[in-house]
Amino acid sequence: MSPSSRPGLFISFEGIDGAGKSTHIEALAQAFRDAGRVVVLTREPGGTPLAERLRGLALNEAMDPLTEALVMFAARRDHLLLVIEPALARGDVVLCDRFTDATFAYQGGGRGFDIDVLATLERWVQTVPAKAPPALRQPDLTLWFDLAPAIAAERLAGARLPDKFESQPQAFFENVAGGYAARMAADPGRFARIDAALERDAVRAAVVAAVRAKGHLG
Numbered sequence: 001m002s003p004s005s006r007p008g009l010f011i012s013f014e015g016i017d018g019a020g021k022s023t024h025i026e027a028l029a030q031a032f033r034d035a036g037r038v039v040v041l042t043r044e045p046g047g048t049p050l051a052e053r054l055r056g057l058a059l060n061e062a063m064d065p066l067t068e069a070l071v072m073f074a075a076r077r078d079h080l081l082l083v084i085e086p087a088l089a090r091g092d093v094v095l096c097d098r099f100t101d102a103t104f105a106y107q108g109g110g111r112g113f114d115i116d117v118l119a120t121l122e123r124w125v126q127t128v129p130a131k132a133p134p135a136l137r138q139p140d141l142t143l144w145f146d147l148a149p150a151i152a153a154e155r156l157a158g159a160r161l162p163d164k165f166e167s168q169p170q171a172f173f174e175n176v177a178g179g180y181a182a183r184m185a186a187d188p189g190r191f192a193r194i195d196a197a198l199e200r201d202a203v204r205a206a207v208v209a210a211v212r213a214k215g216h217l218g
C-alpha cells in the first residue's frame with residue numbers, strides 16, 4: 001500500500017502538566033517517519049492561527065468555567081476543520097498534544113464543571129461530515145501519561161514560568177488525574193496508560209509498545 005493510500009491515524013497525548021507528553025511526542029513522530037508516514041505534529045489548545053490566539057487567552061486570562069470550556073471547544077473546532085480533518089483525509093498521522101480528554105479532565109475534573117454540558121459540546125464540535133455517516137471524531141488512540149502530581153510539580157519546578165493552569169495547587173491536578181481516569185474507564189479500547197514515572201528511555205519504549213499493541217507502526 002503506498003503511503004498516500006493508507007488511512008489517516010489520529011493519536012492524542014494526554015496527562016497533567018509536566019507528565020512528559022512534549023518530551024515524547026517528537027520521538028514517536030520520528031518512528032512514524034522512519035516507517036514512511038507523513039506526520040502532522042500539533043497541539044491543543046492551538047494548531048491554527050485563530051486557535052493559538054484563543055490559547056493565549058485560555059492560558060493567561062481568568063474566566064468562568066463555562067467560558068473556559070467554550071474557548072477550548074472553539075479552538076478545537078477551528079483546529080479540527082483546518083488541520084486535523086484535512087491531514088486525516090490525506091492519510092497522514094496526526095500526533096496531537098492534548099485533545100478533548102483534556103477538557104473533561106481540566107474543566108470537568110479540575111474545575112468541577114458539568115460533564116453533561118461538556119459531552120454536548122463534544123458532540124457539536126466533533127461531529128464531522130468527513131465521517132460517513134457523519135459521526136463523532138475521536139482519536140484512534142490516546143496515550144495517557146499517568147504521573148503523580150507531586151512528581152510532575154518537581155519536574156516543572158524552575159523549568160519555566162507557570163501559566164494559569166500550572167499555577168494550580170496539587171489538589172487541582174489530583175482532580176484532573178481523576179478526570180482522565182474516568183475518561184479511560186468510559187472508553188478503555190481507545191486508551192493506553194503510560195507509566196510516566198519511569199525514566200525517559202523506558203517511557204519512550206512504552207509509548208512505541210503501546211502504539212504497536214494497537215496495530216499501528218508495523
Ligand SMILES: Nc1ncnc2c1ncn2[C@@H]1O[C@H](COP(=O)(O)OP(=O)(O)OP(=O)(O)O)[C@@H](O)[C@H]1O
Pocket residue numbers: 015016017018019020021022023024155156159196197198199200201203
Ligand atoms: N521520564 C522522565 N523523567 C524525568 N524527567 C522527565 C521525564 N520526562 C520528561 N521529563 C522532564 O519533565 C519536564 C516536563 O516534561 P514535558 O514538558 O515533556 O511535560 P508535558 O507533559 O509536555 O508538560 P506540559 O503539559 O505542561 O507542557 C521537562 O523538564 C522534561 O525534561
Ligand SMILES: Cc1cn([C@H]2C[C@H](O)[C@@H](COP(=O)(O)O)O2)c(=O)[nH]c1=O
Pocket residue numbers: 017043044045059072097098099100102103104106107165166
Ligand atoms: C486542550 C486543553 C488544555 N487545557 C490546559 C492544560 C494545560 O494546562 C494547558 C495547555 O498547556 P500545554 O503546555 O500545551 O500542555 O491548557 C485545558 O484546560 N483544557 C483543554 O481542553
